[in-house]
Amino acid sequence: MTIYRGTIFDVAEDAFPGARLRADDDAGLRVVDGIITERAAFTAVRAAHPDDDVVDLRPGIVLPGFVDTHVHFPQVRIIGGLGMPLLQWLDECALPEEERLASVEYARGVAADFVRGLASAGTTTSLVFGSHFAGAVDVLFEEVARVGLRVTAGLVVSDRSLPEPLLTTPERSYEEASALAQRWHRPEGRTRYAVTPRFSYSAGDDLLDACHRVLKDVPGSWFTSHLNENPAEIAAVGAKFPTAHHYLDTYDRHGLVGRASVFAHNVHPTDGELELLGRSGAAVSHCPTSNSALGSGLFPLRRHLDHGVHVALGSDVGAGTGFSLFKEGLQSYFVQQLLGGEGTSLTSADLLHLATRSGAAALGLGEVVGDLSVGKQFDALWLCPREGGPLDVGLRHAASPEQALAKAFTLAGPADVAATWVGGDHVTSR
Structure with a gap:
């Protein structure tokens, strides 16, 4: 006491x-x-x-304690890769580093750097993009449990459009995710499982169906992925899903849009997507330093709020520029100032809300933290x-x-x- x-x-x-x-x-x-x-x-x-x-x-x-609703475990060592748009940055910075986590020993060092970075920034709760390698996800959860943070994370899955070492199959992804959830998913504790396709650009229909199976079979699990981050990415997704109504529909047709879903970025949404997000109760993680660093665009907060979409903050390490949600809050303020009449005027209390209560609500933890x-x-x-x-x-x-x-x-x-x-x-x- x-x-x-x-x-x-x-x-x-x-x-x-x-x-x-x-x-x-x-x-x-x-x-x-x-x-x-x-x-x-x-x-x-x-x-x-x-x-x-x-x-x-x-x-x-x-x-x-701060709540970070979008941060990448494998990318802590590549913060600062400036001067590139999203897809180039992925090819030249993020994906080569993520391949290195095939080594469990390398992943162990990254996990220590990552968890220390969160804790030292005052981030007590986070929704984490894990690794494409199950062994690395185990190491992440081990370090999280040792230090004592609240983390929702999972295996990142893709079956196309990425380097071969990062690819899986629907069957393998389901088996590995289920095993990880069995070991680490504790809905009443501090670690929970998140179903995590990287983005639908790298996840075909069968893999997204497997993601839905995990979400259904692991009660209390969460779902997270990327959405409408960059115009070139959006066009590429449209080409791969020619019958989809929009980017969000590539997830929705597989039952992956709901109250337990958090989508990162959503810088360039259509009204139809905003309506679906608001109606379903899904949340959006606003990642302002990443959006600025990659030149992805200015986040339309007012449009999200007008459609009843819940918005929280994400650092998006390592396209984002660090773990501090003080920095992300300030950058979110800057972005809305730059939007002028189309932006939303934010006070310091609003920034604290984004960094705390908003994130807790987005992760279904509003009654806890x-x-x-x-x-x-x-x-x-x-x-x-x-x-x-x-x-x-x-x-x-x-x-x-x-x-x-x-x-x-x-x-x-x-x-x-x-x-x-x-x-x-x-x-x-x-």
Whole structure:
């Protein structure tokens, strides 16, 4: 039984945009068995529980753990491959590195880099694109379980249009996915299985049917893939599925669009796709630094919201430029500013919503994590910049909690995250 003392910021309501920041100065969070049982002024919580341990998180700000809804495990070592559009970047940067994960020992080192990167950035929950190799996915889950993060991930499957070492068959993909899910899928725990065709450009109808079988046969599993990221990609998918109504239909015809689906990017959607996403309850992971780095386009957030589509944030490491959702939140703000009248004006509280509550809801974990309310798991990060650094100066001169949060999204990075907890377990510290 522990009382965490500090300045606590979160967003406790579902409104987005227009999120309202909840900021409590010198507050106490009492955590019992990983669950927040009380939230009030520190003096009141301490008086009620004088024998509890106290963890003093002053100065700085305590935030809910971040939720990354699209990040690639095999790509942590290739961040920074600039100057190329999507398909060229895949051929020259991503796919050669992903082939190297055929070696379990190489994959083990990548997994350590990857999990450390998430935890040090304050990301406590993530939807992860795994590897094309089952052995590498095992290694990923082993490292996730050792460190204690919340991760939904799975075997990435393709049966065409990629280098031969990355290809599988429908039968093999089903067998390997089922075996991985048997070992690692724990819907009530911290690891869950995600059915993960790379994208329909590299997945034919029979393979997508096999994906549906896994999704149906593994209760509580999730589905994720790519959608409408780049004009050349969209054209290539159209050529491979000439009878499909649109890109999203290539998944929908196989029963893969629903409440347990998260599609990455969707930079260039049709109205029909947005209507289907909104009606089905599927979510979209907005990956702003990746979309900018690859020149994929500016994300039409307003159109998504107008159709009732749920949107969260993804770092898209390694086309994205790092694990920090502070950076992704800031870039999402920039993108909407650049869209002008077609964009959506975002506040600092909206950015926090995107990085926490939005992601938790997209992953079906809204009752478990996403804010620091009583009854939620204590998944949190302690933002405590080094004295004299840019963020330290900014926070000391913030005129309001909203302004402090804006400065955090503008100036913070992993170096400013002093500690991270998942379910009350301390998983990393500076």
